[in-house]
Amino acid sequence: MKEFDSAHWAQAWPYPRPDLPPVARPGEAEHTVSVWLLPKFSMLTLFCLLEPLRVANRFGRTLFAWQLLSSGGEAVVASNGVRIDVDGALGGAGDCKMLMAISSYEAEATVTAADRAVLRQVAAHGGRVGGLDTAPFILARAGLLEQQRVALHWESVPAFREEFAQLAISPARFEFAGRRLTGSGGAAGIDMMLQWIESDYGPALANAVGRQLVHQRVSEEDALQGQSQHRLDRLPRTVVRALAIMETHLGQALAIPEICRLVGQSQRQLTRLFVGHFGETPKQCYLGMRLDLARRILADSRCRVTEAALATGFSSMAHFSRVYQARFAERPSRTGERGTS
Structure with missing residues (x-):
C-alpha cells in the first residue's frame, strides 16, 4: 500500500x-x-x-x-x-x-x-x-x-x-x-x-x-484513575482502606477486628461509618463482596462449587450454600449449571 x-x-x-x-x-x-x-x-x-x-x-x-x-x-x-x-x-x-x-x-x-x-x-x-x-x-x-x-x-x-x-x-x-x-x-x-x-x-x-x-x-x-476517584472520593479514608483490605483478602477472609486494627479504627466506629454509607455492617459488606465474587466465578467459568467456595474464603460448604442462597435466591450449583451449559 x-x-x-x-x-x-x-x-x-x-x-x-x-x-x-x-x-x-x-x-x-x-x-x-x-x-x-x-x-x-x-x-x-x-x-x-x-x-x-x-x-x-x-x-x-x-x-x-x-x-x-x-x-x-x-x-x-x-x-x-x-x-x-x-x-x-x-x-x-x-x-x-x-x-x-x-x-x-x-x-x-x-x-x-x-x-x-x-x-x-x-x-x-x-x-x-x-x-x-x-x-x-x-x-x-x-x-x-x-x-x-x-x-x-x-x-x-x-x-x-x-x-x-x-x-x-x-x-x-x-x-x-x-x-x-x-x-x-x-x-x-x-x-x-x-x-x-x-x-x-x-x-x-x-x-x-x-x-x-x-x-x-x-x-x-x-x-x-478517573473511575477509581469517582467511586471513592466521597468516602472517609478509613472506609476506603477497609474496603481495599477486604478486596485484597477475598480468598482468605480476615476477621473484622483484624481489619479494624489494620485501618486504625474501633469496630464500633467503623460499623457506624459502613452503616451510614452502605446500609450494611462491615461483616455484611465483606460477606457480600465474597459472595459476589463466587457468583461471577460460577457463572463465567467451569469451576465446581467447591472450588468457587474455597476461592472466596469459605471452608464450610453448608455455610457457603446457605448464605449464597440467601443472597441470590438460588443454590450455587444452579448458578454453576448455567456457567457450564
Whole structure:
C-alpha cells in the first residue's frame, strides 16, 4: 500500500463527505474485518466496533469493510432481543486477515471445537484474532492468548483469573498489540478502532473520526484513575482502606477486628461509618463482596462449587450454600449449571 501522508490527508479532507458512501463489500476496501457474533452478544459492542470504521470511510477513501458471521450462518439474537442477519458462516473465514469475536452472556454455550479450529487457522495464517467483552474466554480456550496481556469486561475478570491463572490480565479497557486484540466491550471498541486507524493512517484521521463520533479519547491511565476517584472520593479514608483490605483478602477472609486494627479504627466506629454509607455492617459488606465474587466465578467459568467456595474464603460448604442462597435466591450449583451449559 502507498505510504500514507497524514498532513496531506488533513489538508485535503478537513471534513467528511456530505454524501454517505455505500457500505463496501469484502475485498473492495483496504481492510476487511470479519465479526463473529455469538448468541446474546452486546449490540453496543458491535456498533462501537463498526462505527469508527464507517466514519473513516467518509473521509475520501474506502479503507474498511466488514462482514458479520455466525457459527452456522444463521441470524443471531443479541442480548437486547434484536435479531441480526449475518453474511455467512464462521467456517468460511479461515483465510481472513482480521477476525473479531463478540460475546456477552454465556460466551461458551454454543462454541464448538470446529469454531475454535477456525480461530486457530486464522491465527496460523498470520491473521489478527480478537475478542471483546467475554470473548477472550473463547480465545483463551482455543490456546490463542499465551504470552499475551488480556483485557476483558471487569465482571469476568475473577472467573478468567481462576480458570487461566497463567495468563496476564490487563487493567486497560483494550489491548491492541501484534496479532491479538482483546477488550472489555462497549465503548472501549471505539478507542480500539481509533488506535488501529491512527497506527495505519496517522493521528489526523483518528482524531477527525473521534470528533465525528463526539468521542473524547483519554489515556488508559486517566480512565482508570478517573473511575477509581469517582467511586471513592466521597468516602472517609478509613472506609476506603477497609474496603481495599477486604478486596485484597477475598480468598482468605480476615476477621473484622483484624481489619479494624489494620485501618486504625474501633469496630464500633467503623460499623457506624459502613452503616451510614452502605446500609450494611462491615461483616455484611465483606460477606457480600465474597459472595459476589463466587457468583461471577460460577457463572463465567467451569469451576465446581467447591472450588468457587474455597476461592472466596469459605471452608464450610453448608455455610457457603446457605448464605449464597440467601443472597441470590438460588443454590450455587444452579448458578454453576448455567456457567457450564
